[in-house]
Amino acid sequence: MKIAVLGVGTTKFGELWDVSPRTLFREAVNEALEDAHLKIKDIDALYVGNMLSGILGGQENLGALFAEELGFSLPAFKIEGACASGGLAVHNAINSVLSGTYKRVLVVGIEKMTDHNPSEIAQALMAGGHEEERAAGVTFPGLYAILARAHIERYKTQERELAAVSVKNHYHASFNPRAQFQFEISPDQVHQSPPVAEPLRLLDCSPISDGAAAIIISNIKNIKRRKPVYITASSVATDSLGLAGRKDLTSLAAAVEAGKKAYQMAGISPADVDVAEVHDCFSIAEIIACEDLGFFGKGKAASEIARGETRLGMGRPVVNPSGGLKACGHPVGATGVKQIAEIVTQLRGEAGKRQVKGAKIGLTHNIGGSGAVAVVHILESLK
Amino acid sequence: MISPVKVWRHQKEIASYLGKEGRIISWALIRVPPGGYEQEAPYPVVLVELSDKKRIVAQLVDWTKENLWVGQKVKVVYRRIRKPDSEGVIPYGIKLKPT
Numbered sequence: 001m002k003i004a005v006l007g008v009g010t011t012k013f014g015e016l017w018d019v020s021p022r023t024l025f026r027e028a029v030n031e032a033l034e035d036a037h038l039k040i041k042d043i044d045a046l047y048v049g050n051m052l053s054g055i056l057g058g059q060e061n062l063g064a065l066f067a068e069e070l071g072f073s074l075p076a077f078k079i080e081g082a083c084a085s086g087g088l089a090v091h092n093a094i095n096s097v098l099s100g101t102y103k104r105v106l107v108v109g110i111e112k113m114t115d116h117n118p119s120e121i122a123q124a125l126m127a128g129g130h131e132e133e134r135a136a137g138v139t140f141p142g143l144y145a146i147l148a149r150a151h152i153e154r155y156k157t158q159e160r161e162l163a164a165v166s167v168k169n170h171y172h173a174s175f176n177p178r179a180q181f182q183f184e185i186s187p188d189q190v191h192q193s194p195p196v197a198e199p200l201r202l203l204d205c206s207p208i209s210d211g212a213a214a215i216i217i218s219n220i221k222n223i224k225r226r227k228p229v230y231i232t233a234s235s236v237a238t239d240s241l242g243l244a245g246r247k248d249l250t251s252l253a254a255a256v257e258a259g260k261k262a263y264q265m266a267g268i269s270p271a272d273v274d275v276a277e278v279h280d281c282f283s284i285a286e287i288i289a290c291e292d293l294g295f296f297g298k299g300k301a302a303s304e305i306a307r308g309e310t311r312l313g314m315g316r317p318v319v320n321p322s323g324g325l326k327a328c329g330h331p332v333g334a335t336g337v338k339q340i341a342e343i344v345t346q347l348r349g350e351a352g353k354r355q356v357k358g359a360k361i362g363l364t365h366n367i368g369g370s371g372a373v374a375v376v377h378i379l380e381s382l383k
Numbered sequence: 384m385i386s387p388v389k390v391w392r393h394q395k396e397i398a399s400y401l402g403k404e405g406r407i408i409s410w411a412l413i414r415v416p417p418g419g420y421e422q423e424a425p426y427p428v429v430l431v432e433l434s435d436k437k438r439i440v441a442q443l444v445d446w447t448k449e450n451l452w453v454g455q456k457v458k459v460v461y462r463r464i465r466k467p468d469s470e471g472v473i474p475y476g477i478k479l480k481p482t
Contacts, residue, residue: 122419136441137413137416137417137426139462141415145412146411149453150409243430244440
């Protein structure tokens with residue numbers, strides 16, 4: 001498989017109270033079109049990744065809404081898979097290109113969350129969980145706390161190792177002008193932050209964010225670009241909706257499966273990956289992701305991350321150079337598309353101060369629910 | 384509004400769990416609850432394997448800190464699930480109690 005990424009664009013991520021969803025969408029799309037040297041008339045179809053517009057904003061029919069915003073009546077679709085909506089939109093767009101139905105496709109991930117209060121948002125996000133979990137009054141931090149507890153029990157994972165994930169991702173975000181939190185935090189700040197769902201504290205959790213990201217993909221080689229980036233694998237796997245259906249609580253089986261399929265499709269191994277954007281909705285999630293993707297052995301990722309093995313300028317692969325969901329922000333539908341945009345920027349060598357030197361192969365890992373959906377993409381800057 | 388039909392439909396399933404025993408596999412202590420669950424917070428939510436090997440996620444009630452460990456024995460009990468809204472039915476369902 002070889003799909004060219006012609007252009008990428010993102011908005012700033014954060015609490016963007018003065019910006020409407022339509023404006024967010026336009027900003028990301030305009031940047032991607034400019035980057036690709038294309039006009040909107042050159043686009044054959046639009047895929048939108050979004051989770052919460054219906055439940056929070058009372059607005060559905062996003063395909064037509066955003067096609068209207070483009071001023072162009074092209075085929076348009078909304079794809080939903082909780083926090084993996086963006087990654088799933090990319091996957092579906094790729095399939096539409098591979099099938100030959102469309103030549104150039106625009107994918108936009110978008111979410112507007114900060115118009116609503118945290119309790120409403122926590123409840124809305126749980127729409128991506130199991131009905132039994134909603135009845136139990138568990139939140140997403142709670143579900144990941146259950147996974148963290150199981151990891152701590154089996155592998156003696158330390159709370160200071162969980163904190164190291166957030167510290168690293170804030171360090172990376174300090175170099176990202178689009179990140180929600182462009183500042184560093186200390187391990188003590190993590191330990192002293194209030195508990196949300198023990199063992200997870202406030203600074204173990206990704207924030208509530210607004211933001212959008214756009215990419216344009218094609219089956220045609222873009223000769224205008226000096227250093228093209230290609231998507232060489234796109235895979236999706238699912239698992240039980242709730243945690244009660246899982247065999248193992250220290251790993252997300254869907255992520256393991258999607259990762260294996262993606263490595264096979266691209267013909268690479270985990271050791272070939274230079275840079276990865278993984279779904280660190282909570283600190284424990286990045287530890288599990290690094291194990292599920294084979295970057296480190298089972299039960300080994302926490303100590304390797306704490307030693308700086310995934311930190312910019314220190315080890316390999318560099319994980320979450322954008323700052324990840326934790327510090328770049330997590331507008332849920334946007335995340336999976338933003339991950340692709342970040343890896344493309346890295347593989348072009350255009351990431352500025354957060355550039356991973358010599359990065360040639362990148363990976364994205366986007367999770368929906370507490371591991372019910374996993375989407376893995378592999379990107380390469382081929383000669 | 385909490386749908387009375389939905390509550391009624393779940394009653395048969397709920398009845399099949401009552402009185403079953405199991406052990407805690409993992410747990411979390413919820414400090415920031417979703418809307419409707421403020422009254423109980425903070426509360427533990429536990430993942431339990433019942434004696435018939437079926438696993439469920441539910442809230443722990445009548446608990447102390449000493450009950451929060453992997454392996455703690457629990458029993459399924461019938462309790463009010465959340466604060467009802469002004470016009471709907473009072474939703475009852477499954478919770479777990481340390482034994």
